[in-house]
Amino acid sequence: QVQLQESGPGLVEPSQTLSLSxxxxxxxxxxGNYYWSWIRQPAGKGLEWIGRTSGSATYYNSSLKxxxxxxxxxxxxxxxxKLSSVTAADTAVYYCARGxxxxxxxxxxxxxxxxxxxxx
Amino acid sequence: QSVLTQPPSVSAAPxxxxxxxxxxxxxxxxxxxxxxxxxLPGTAPKLLIYEDNKRPSGxxxxxxxxxxxxxxxxxxxxxxxxxxxDYYCGTWDSSLNSxxxxxxxxxxxx
Numbered sequence: 001q002v003q004l005q006e007s008g009p010g011l012v013e014p015s016q017t018l019s020l021s022x023x024x025x026x027x028x029x030x031x032g033n034y035y036w037s038w039i040r041q042p043a044g045k046g047l048e049w050i051g052r053t054s055g056s057a058t059y060y061n062s063s064l065k066x067x068x069x070x071x072x073x074x075x076x077x078x079x080x081x082k083l084s085s086v087t088a089a090d091t092a093v094y095y096c097a098r099g100x101x102x103x104x105x106x107x108x109x110x111x112x113x114x115x116x117x118x119x120x
Numbered sequence: 121q122s123v124l125t126q127p128p129s130v131s132a133a134p135x136x137x138x139x140x141x142x143x144x145x146x147x148x149x150x151x152x153x154x155x156x157x158x159x160l161p162g163t164a165p166k167l168l169i170y171e172d173n174k175r176p177s178g179x180x181x182x183x184x185x186x187x188x189x190x191x192x193x194x195x196x197x198x199x200x201x202x203x204x205x206d207y208y209c210g211t212w213d214s215s216l217n218s219x220x221x222x223x224x225x226x227x228x229x230x
Contacts, residue, residue, distance in 0.1 A: 047210070059217075105219065106153075
């Protein structure tokens with residue numbers, strides 16, 4: 001059974017960089033069989049895909065591309081998100097999930113999510 | 121503004137059925153598989169339907185998916201109070217080069 005767990009600071013100051021990690025259990029990120037994604041959800045709002053990585057290739061939502069970086073640490077079986085120059089609009093629950101490829105364009109499973117608040 | 125359009129809410133009595141629509145375009149739904157996600161209050165989304173109409177292991181057959189042209193539909197029969205949740209459709213958009221979600225539909229069991 002594959003499980004994902006997000007971790008990182010719950011509070012980030014405006015203009016700083018948000019950094020989160022996702023630890024994967026039950027699957028190997030380095031297998032190359034899947035992409036691994038970050039998705040966020042502001043309170044009371046819908047889902048927004050942030051980006052995905054396979055380790056060797058990484059793609060981002062164009063609306064966030066200038067501020068986002070996703071990387072992989074195969075030794076820890078983790079992938080990480082960095083979002084720079086954050087504002088209050090970046091306050092959201094951040095989820096990591098396994099997925100997607102164009103052939104298998106769905107996300108499963110998801111982590112439980114972690115709330116990140118941008119505030120001074 | 122989501123590129124996939126869903127009704128904000130639907131409701132029905134226990135035991136009844138509901139249908140949730142997801143309307144898109146040729147750059148997303150018409151040429152890519154659609155998936156559906158259930159988000160119970162305070163929890164992470166869970167995959168409900170993938171590749172338009174397939175159910176992952178453990179998802180009851182009360183949930184079904186279909187697609188025609190630029191629209192997809194999630195059906196729920198035998199509605200239960202435990203089905204009260206937000207439901208999201210999602211797919212790849214080849215014009216945006218991005219995965220896109222609908223804004224979500226809240227299902228209320230009366």
